[in-house]
Amino acid sequence: MEGMWAIILAIPYTLLVTAGAFLVGFLLAIPLALARRSKVAPVRGVAGLLIDLARGIPPIVWLLFIFFGLPLLKIKMNALEAGILGLGVVSAGYLAEIFRGGLLAVPRGQFEACQALGLGGWTSFVEVISPQALRAMLPGLATYFIGLIKDSSIASVIGVTEMVYTATTYARNSADGIYTFFAAAAVYIVLSVPFGLMARGMEARMQVSSR
Amino acid sequence: MADTVPPGRYSGKRDIRTDAVNYAIELGAIEKTFAGHQVLKKVSLRVKQGEVCSIIGPSGAGKSTLLRCVNLLEQPDGGNMVVAGQYLAAGRSHPRRELLQLRRNVGMVFQSFNLFPHLTVLENIVLPQRRVLKLSAEEARERGAELLKRVGLAEKADAYPAKISGGQQQRVAIARALALEPKVMLFDEPTSALDPELAQEVLAVMKEVAASGMTMLVVTHEMGFARTIGDHLVVMEDGAIIEQGVPEEVMTNPSEERTRKFLSAVNR
Ligand SMILES: Nc1ncnc2c1ncn2[C@@H]1O[C@H](COP(=O)(O)OP(=O)(O)OP(=O)(O)O)[C@@H](O)[C@H]1O
Ligand SMILES: [Mg+2]
Numbered sequence: 001m002e003g004m005w006a007i008i009l010a011i012p013y014t015l016l017v018t019a020g021a022f023l024v025g026f027l028l029a030i031p032l033a034l035a036r037r038s039k040v041a042p043v044r045g046v047a048g049l050l051i052d053l054a055r056g057i058p059p060i061v062w063l064l065f066i067f068f069g070l071p072l073l074k075i076k077m078n079a080l081e082a083g084i085l086g087l088g089v090v091s092a093g094y095l096a097e098i099f100r101g102g103l104l105a106v107p108r109g110q111f112e113a114c115q116a117l118g119l120g121g122w123t124s125f126v127e128v129i130s131p132q133a134l135r136a137m138l139p140g141l142a143t144y145f146i147g148l149i150k151d152s153s154i155a156s157v158i159g160v161t162e163m164v165y166t167a168t169t170y171a172r173n174s175a176d177g178i179y180t181f182f183a184a185a186a187v188y189i190v191l192s193v194p195f196g197l198m199a200r201g202m203e204a205r206m207q208v209s210s211r
Numbered sequence: 212m213a214d215t216v217p218p219g220r221y222s223g224k225r226d227i228r229t230d231a232v233n234y235a236i237e238l239g240a241i242e243k244t245f246a247g248h249q250v251l252k253k254v255s256l257r258v259k260q261g262e263v264c265s266i267i268g269p270s271g272a273g274k275s276t277l278l279r280c281v282n283l284l285e286q287p288d289g290g291n292m293v294v295a296g297q298y299l300a301a302g303r304s305h306p307r308r309e310l311l312q313l314r315r316n317v318g319m320v321f322q323s324f325n326l327f328p329h330l331t332v333l334e335n336i337v338l339p340q341r342r343v344l345k346l347s348a349e350e351a352r353e354r355g356a357e358l359l360k361r362v363g364l365a366e367k368a369d370a371y372p373a374k375i376s377g378g379q380q381q382r383v384a385i386a387r388a389l390a391l392e393p394k395v396m397l398f399d400e401p402t403s404a405l406d407p408e409l410a411q412e413v414l415a416v417m418k419e420v421a422a423s424g425m426t427m428l429v430v431t432h433e434m435g436f437a438r439t440i441g442d443h444l445v446v447m448e449d450g451a452i453i454e455q456g457v458p459e460e461v462m463t464n465p466s467e468e469r470t471r472k473f474l475s476a477v478n479r
Contacts, residue, residue: 112284113325117339117391118314127338131329 025091
């Protein structure tokens with residue numbers, strides 16, 4: 001029972017890592033996705049390379065790099081910050097590709113209408129293109145967010161006291177520790193299902209409206 | 212006709228031509244090549260102030276490309292032009308300021324309407340006024356409402372584009388372009404995506420715009436419009452203008468065999 005209580009107390013850490021990594025990833029992904037569409041080939045190339053690095057290196061390796069590597073460069077970070085940053089970097093790679101898909105979903109004519117009207121690049125992006133791209137991206141974003149809720153458990157390897165870390169600690173110290181894992185699993189389901197339903201609902205609605 | 216437009220006659224933004232005729236658009240030997248395929252072969256064309264010039268011709272003739280060169284949605288590879296008094300030479304990149312000036316003077320209406328789907332009809336017309344003309348929200352809405360009345364859609368102000376017919380969307384697109392008070396309007400097959408009855412309501416709006424004195428360059432398959440509203444008719448084929456003149460004359464008595472063939476194919 002004590003284990004259950006500990007799991008519940010660990011939920012905020014799971015949510016914090018998930019939301020933090022998503023936010024960091026989101027902010028880093030915007031320039032990456034735009035650079036991926038640049039007219040300048042080397043800019044596109046570098047952005048592509050960064051995206052491949054973010055996604056190609058296993059998240060657990062990213063976390064270890066950041067948690068144990070950055071202090072060597074005299075950058076101090078606690079486990080929670082390192083976990084958010086590491087998973088944020090990985091998320092940036094995946095989210096940049098989702099953004100790219102979203103931008104591709106906006107018809108050429110929309111860009112041309114902006115140009116023909118003489119709207120500036122920033123205005124076009126913020127007021128015309130992004131709202132449409134975001135709509136197209138919502139299902140993909142929701143799906144990625146669900147994945148991230150679960151992947152936030154990787155932060156346990158560097159000692160972030162989220163649910164899996166907590167469950168592992170209890171499992172080591174008590175005979176019926178397996179039950180804390182059941183509890184953790186139940187919480188993951190409860191957290192994921194609403195987002196899953198939301199994503200499916202959005203997809204269904206988009207199919208109706210694009211008809 | 213001179214092959215290219217001599218740049219010396221213009222200084223800066225102001226048109227200091229001395230000719231009696233005022234041209235809103237002068238294209239001099241415009242060339243455009245896509246991936247080794249020359250789509251425009253030194254096309255020269257003059258459109259007088261207040262004139263409605265229709266462009267017809269078979270698919271792939273380069274009509275859209277020519278139109279898109281006028282507002283630099285497409286960069287010509289060769290030639291030069293004067294659009295609403297602004298001199299533009301091909302073969303160099305145009306600074307932002309120059310592009311914005313050009314696009315303020317030139318409105319464009321697309322075959323696919325290209326309204327912004329996440330904004331209401333009125334918001335579609337308000338946004339460019341606010342950002343380009345820097346009008347206040349109130350003033351932009353007022354002028355937007357007036358323009359909607361002008362195209363007969365006052366009651367659709369708060370509808371989203373997806374909820375109105377194609378013909379109504381195209382009329383909104385025309386209102387949106389007019390809101391920026393362009394000196395020249397480009398139309399690229401504005402009725403091709405529409406059923407005949409819906410096309411008629413768009414053509415009626417275009418007729419009214421023409422009557423208001425707007426200079427219009429119209430790529431179209433609507434022979435009736437080209438004949439009755441158009442002042443000048445240009446026939447393009449294979450990247451070149453093969454014939455041009457008074458619409459009635461070109462249509463009833465074309466001097467080119469290729470024009471005759473095209474016309475009989477369209478009128479069938
Ligand atoms: N962006 C582009 N890239 C490559 N080729 C292009 C591009 N735009 C047009 N073309 C080619 O240029 C030629 C002329 O195209 P354009 O659209 O100007 O013809 P059009 O006269 O408007 O024809 P339509 O009546 O079918 O609209 C075509 O062969 C077309 O395939
Ligand atoms: Mg065309």
